[in-house]
Amino acid sequence: MTGLPPLEERRPQFRASKFTCPHCQMYTPHEWSTLRRIKASRTSRESVPLEGDNTRMAVASYAEAWWTSVCASCEQPSVWRHERMLYPLRLGGAAHEDMPTEVRELFEEATAVAAVSRRAGAAMARTTLERLIKVLDPSAPSGATLAVLNDRLRPRISATLGQRLDIVRVAGNGAVHVDQAPGDLVVLALDDASGPQLLELMLATANDLVDELISRPKLTSTLWDKTPAGRASTSPAS
Numbered sequence: 386m387t388g389l390p391p392l393e394e395r396r397p398q399f400r401a402s403k404f405t406c407p408h409c410q411m412y413t414p415h416e417w418s419t420l421r422r423i424k425a426s427r428t429s430r431e432s433v434p435l436e437g438d439n440t441r442m443a444v445a446s447y448a449e450a451w452w453t454s455v456c457a458s459c460e461q462p463s464v465w466r467h468e469r470m471l472y473p474l475r476l477g478g479a480a481h482e483d484m485p486t487e488v489r490e491l492f493e494e495a496t497a498v499a500a501v502s503r504r505a506g507a508a509m510a511r512t513t514l515e516r517l518i519k520v521l522d523p524s525a526p527s528g529a530t531l532a533v534l535n536d537r538l539r540p541r542i543s544a545t546l547g548q549r550l551d552i553v554r555v556a557g558n559g560a561v562h563v564d565q566a567p568g569d570l571v572v573l574a575l576d577d578a579s580g581p582q583l584l585e586l587m588l589a590t591a592n593d594l595v596d597e598l599i600s601r602p603k604l605t606s607t608l609w610d611k612t613p614a615g616r617a618s619t620s621p622a623s
């Protein structure tokens with residue numbers, strides 16, 4: 386283990402001294418300051434608190450509502466208002482480097498939309514996973530349910546990953562089919578505490594599927610090709 390705190394403690398949080406940077410995806414220290422603007426006159430330039438409302442009463446609280454956090458590693462800023470990150474608009478990690486192109490786009494859209502709407506983000510994350518599973522199992526019958534698709538994949542993946550697919554199948558279902566399955570599952574996707582967890586679980590599951598079914602076989606094949614037997618046969622078949 387790397388000694389990192391659990392995922393939920395690494396998520397960006399208002400005024401946290403360290404969190405996973407939404408730009409570079411590293412768990413890094415962040416420096417916080419209130420957002421200010423440059424007020425220029427003919428003779429001077431000064432930085433003053435950001436003002437947006439005309440009512441004098443609201444100015445102080447308006448200025449206090451805006452913050453920026455700058456990553457110590459990549460030096461990119463994030464902008465916050467009322468304790469919520471507004472920029473960059475994303476929730477969840479980055480797509481695996483071997484994520485198929487046709488799935489990557491959905492993955493990135495899910496992380497972007499989740500910052501605005503948790504339910505939309507969870508729906509997109511589930512769609513991402515479904516698309517990925519279809520790419521990984523092209524001979525699956527069209528219209529197969531996620532339960533069927535999961536069962537087809539199970540022999541090819543680790544037990545832990547299989548279990549996570551089952552959680553996603555049950556939990557993510559509520560996030561998408563709101564009318565058919567109202568209640569706890571939808572709440573899970575909307576809830577501040579478990580909503581991001583569900584989204585992260587779905588996206589992390591997508592990344593792990595790519596790792597187990599694309600990256601590792603690719604690495605094995607590359608290493609095999611470097612062995613004498615591999616060079617002789619040019620094929621990893623046993």
Ligand SMILES: [Zn+2]
Pocket residue numbers: 406407408409410411413456457458459460461
């Ligand atoms: Zn960064």
